[in-house]
Amino acid sequence: MPLLDVKIYGEEVLRKHSEPITKVTSELVALAKDMLETMYEAGGCGLAAPQIGKNIRLVVIDTTRPDEEEPNPYIMFNPEWEVESDSEDVEYEEGCLSIPEIWCNVKRPGKVVVRYTDEYGDPKEIHDCIGLFARCIQHEYDHLEGKLFVDFISSADHALNQLKLRKMAKKA
Numbered sequence: 001m002p003l004l005d006v007k008i009y010g011e012e013v014l015r016k017h018s019e020p021i022t023k024v025t026s027e028l029v030a031l032a033k034d035m036l037e038t039m040y041e042a043g044g045c046g047l048a049a050p051q052i053g054k055n056i057r058l059v060v061i062d063t064t065r066p067d068e069e070e071p072n073p074y075i076m077f078n079p080e081w082e083v084e085s086d087s088e089d090v091e092y093e094e095g096c097l098s099i100p101e102i103w104c105n106v107k108r109p110g111k112v113v114v115r116y117t118d119e120y121g122d123p124k125e126i127h128d129c130i131g132l133f134a135r136c137i138q139h140e141y142d143h144l145e146g147k148l149f150v151d152f153i154s155s156a157d158h159a160l161n162q163l164k165l166r167k168m169a170k171k172a
C-alpha cells in the first residue's frame with residue numbers, strides 16, 4: 001500500500017470545511033487503509049483526510065502503543081462527537097503530523113461519545129471515550145472543520161511558536 005503525502009501547516013486544504021461521505025465505497029476503504037499505513041509510518045495516532053489533501057469527512061485513529069499493544073485501528077466516516085454529561089475538561093500536550101515539531105497544551109472535554117459510519121457502512125456509537133482516544137477524536141474532527149490544534153493554544157505558546165509556524169506556512 002502506498003504511503004501518502006502529509007500536508008503541512010499553511011496548505012489551504014487544511015483550512016477548508018470537508019464534505020460528508022454519502023457512500024462507503026471500496027476506494028474510500030482502500031484510501032483509509034493507506035491513511036492508517038501513513039499514520040503508523042509517521043508515528044501518529046490519528047490522521048484526517050484533509051491532511052492527505054482530500055476535503056472529505058474521513059478520519060483514522062489508533063491510540064495503542066506501537067511496541068506494547070496489538071494495533072486497534074478505527075476507520076471513521078462522517079464522525080460526530082458530543083460531550084458526556086459527567087465529562088471534565090482535561091489539559092494535555094498535543095501535536096499534529098501536519099504541524100511537525102510543535103507540541104502544546106490544549107484543554108478539551110475528557111469524556112465524549114462518538115458516532116460514525118465504519119468501513120462496512122454500518123453506523124457505530126462508542127460511549128465514554130476517554131484519555132488519548134477522546135482527545136484524538138476531537139483533534140481529528142477539528143481537521144474536518146478546517147481547524148488545527150494551534151488555534152486553541154495559549155497566547156504565550158503561540159508567541160513561542162510563531163516563528164516556526166510562519167516558516168512552515170512559507171514552505172507550504
Ligand SMILES: [Zn+2]
Nearest residue numbers: 095096097098
Ligand atoms: Zn492533526
